[in-house]
Amino acid sequence: MTLHARLQIRRSGFTVRAEFTVESGAVLALMGPSGAGKSTIVHALAGIQKLSAGRIELDGTVLADERTHMPPHRRQIGLLGQDPHLFPHLDAARNIAFGAHAGGMDKTAAAKEAARWLHRLGLEEIAGQRPAALSGGQRQRIALARALAAAPRVLLIDEPFASLDVEAAADMRLLVREQLRRTGISAVIVSHAAADTTALADELMVLERGEPTHHGPVAQVFAHPDTRFMRAVVASLPAEPLPAPLEPCKEAADGA
Ligand SMILES: Nc1ncnc2c1ncn2[C@@H]1O[C@H](COP(=O)(O)OP(=O)(O)OP(=O)(O)O)[C@@H](O)[C@H]1O
Structure with a gap:
């Protein structure tokens, strides 16, 4: 299932604008500061938010555009929220x-x-x-x-781990990853946690005040943080694991 979305949704003070494709079995993460428009996008995909302009297509079927608004229960899109x-x-x-x-x-x-x-x-x-x-x-x-x-043809996951403790969230993250891999369902996940993005997503789109500031493979976006928000996200990532201690080489052990 290929999901293609080109969206414009007016909010008070700004317009959320985004365009992305989620290929069959792929996972797109949406990150951004509070109020950036992430849930607005998820709600538009689910059909509980109308578009101001644009189009959402799932395998060539139009779910929404300026004239069409397929109701949520007919979209075969699942929503897992907080x-x-x-x-x-x-x-x-x-x-x-x-x-x-x-x-x-x-x-x-x-x-x-x-x-x-x-x-x-x-x-x-x-x-x-x-x-x-x-x-x-x-x-x-x-x-x-x-x-x-x-x-569902697509699963939308909006901050589902936010209310869980660290251990339960880690277990749930693993379970979601396992089930997405097993079922091959495409997904869009919203999370504030970089750990969710690195564990679950192939691609990452970062939104700030409704506009995408970064979009690409997760590792590439994390390697080139261009805004203050993304630099803070990258700074929150755990450091690389420490390399294993070196075995003393034979010469040193022999006192050579
Ligand atoms: N029903 C609505 N009508 C008009 N504006 C809304 C509506 N719901 C949310 N907004 C506004 O739209 C903007 C985007 O909200 P949205 O919930 O999509 O952000 P978000 O990135 O998901 O934030 P958070 O990370 O806090 O959940 C915010 O400024 C919010 O106040």
């Missing part, structure tokens, strides 16, 4: 089955699909639990399973 928005009255298995049903399966097939996802993500033990009884990390896993069970 708040998992699980249905409180449904247990974990039924929450996931809801995703599969929304993706087009009948109720029996959806229940089987939910069981498969519970197994795949190691969540069988909490299948019968309602969201209120689960930890934040478990709720995010259920939300991921529910999004993937709908077999």
